[in-house]
Amino acid sequence: MPGPLHDIVVLDLSRALAGPHAAQMLGDLGAYVIKVEHPSGGDESRGWGPPFVGPDGDISTYFLAANRNKRSITVDLKSAEGKELLERLVRQSDVLIENFRTGVLDRLGFPVARLHELNPRLVILSITGFGHDGPEGGRPGYDQIAQGEAGLMSLTGPSPDEPYRVGASIADLLAGIHGAFGVLAALFERERTGRGKVVRTSLLASVVGIHSYHGTAWTVGRTVPKANGNHHSSIAPYGAFRCADGMIQLAVANDGQWRKVAELLGIDPDQPKYATNRDRLIHRDELIADIEKALAAHDRAHWLARLGELGVPAGAIRSIDEVYAWDQVRSQRLLVKVDHPVLGEIELPGSPLRFEAPGGVEEEPVRHLAPPALGQDNEAVLAWLREREQGGGSG
Incomplete structure (x- = not known):
């Protein structure tokens, strides 16, 4: 063409x-x-x-x-x-x-x-x-x-x-x-x-x-965004988490997805500190610890398969050579x-x-x-x- x-x-x-x-x-x-x-x-x-x-x-x-x-x-x-x-x-x-x-x-x-x-x-x-x-x-x-x-x-x-x-x-x-x-x-x-x-x-x-939402956080909200490592500044849980043989990434964008993940991992989704996204952000360090404790029971392949069955966005962290070998x-x-x-x-x-x-x-x-x-x-x-x-x- x-x-x-x-x-x-x-x-x-x-x-x-x-x-x-x-x-x-x-x-x-x-x-x-x-x-x-x-x-x-x-x-x-x-x-x-x-x-x-x-x-x-x-x-x-x-x-x-x-x-x-x-x-x-x-x-x-x-x-x-x-x-x-x-x-x-x-x-x-x-x-x-x-x-x-x-x-x-x-x-x-x-x-x-x-x-x-x-x-x-x-x-x-x-x-x-x-x-x-x-x-x-x-x-x-x-x-x-x-x-x-x-x-x-x-x-x-x-x-x-x-x-x-x-x-x-x-x-x-x-x-x-x-x-x-x-x-x-x-x-x-x-x-x-x-x-x-x-x-x-x-x-x-x-x-x-x-800058997108980082820009408006300051121009409108007068909050200076800062580095959060591998975790999102406005959504939780959203980031990289350790499991038995390495790390996977989770992107839980709403409360419906959160309930699926929490039930899969044996975490009570309705407890006050985790009930809403705002609550989960306030208690994010505790949330990360609870999620990683549960994920330690199995390897990445296990969790990615289960999360895929639930329709929860999740993924591996691939090296460049793995990316170009990937069928997708x-x-x-x-x-x-x-x-x-x-x-x-x-x-x-x-x-x-x-x-x-x-x-x-x-x-x-x-x-x-x-x-x-x-x-x-x-x-x-x-x-x-x-x-x-x-x-x-x-x-």
Whole structure:
């Protein structure tokens, strides 16, 4: 299948993770993505590891994670030749993605006004660390710094005194997701107006944007949320519990589910300290102790089976290798196979989206391209560009 964005051209000037993730998402939907890299080393994530793979041990699995469905060309944007090529590419593109520090594109001679002079239909996605303006708008941004500054680390960890970063680079990934979402909205609006616009987001904005009930706890309730370890701040019992051979997770969202769990574990659900969710939160430490005392009688498989029979949300805590071996993950097409020019056929984490046509027929996924070697598509993209220019018009 060509994908819903098959006629969209994306010029990816970004590097590291946030911008490349946004471009990859658009590529997963069928867009023609051109990744512009400096001839000397390219995207810095090509050097991030371990692990490194390949016969020479020089291919970064980090880079592989954010650059499928792209063509790589090498361009020195500081040279006259590079600037001329970028102008030609901008004229033939629908979307430009950049995550330079504020002002870098301006100094290269490509401020927003110049880009829209070259192509009035261009949608520009600009991702920064802390925003393009404001008193700290020029700060460089990396994921862990943003997690701390945006409050996420204060919510994560075993206690308020031990803030933890989220294990995944969640600020980068959320910025990429929000950025791609904004691009799609701008492309949709362009169908009505005929003009592109600038979409801006940042690592800071993307993390603050998912505070959700933690945010309203403060903005409305004037309560500062704090880290609760593996247990929910507003619902009990909801978290990780020890049993005979490890840990399972329970998510008891209402009193009906609580009664089922309590009866299964031999706990009186109507005793005053556990009767309502508010009561259970007040006495949460006692509740956790009582639940774990009961769970110690059997292993995880036993409890997960019994909880499943009762329809109570529960689950294991899987390692990454266990996740990708899980039949349910594979059934959801969350792994894709690509033919890498050096590594051969490899599997990559896939897009979380699936599409179904009217009548309930699931569409076949886009044929995925392997993350490219540095500059591997120089000749192919230049040939494509000449053909576009001869045909006239932008994407």
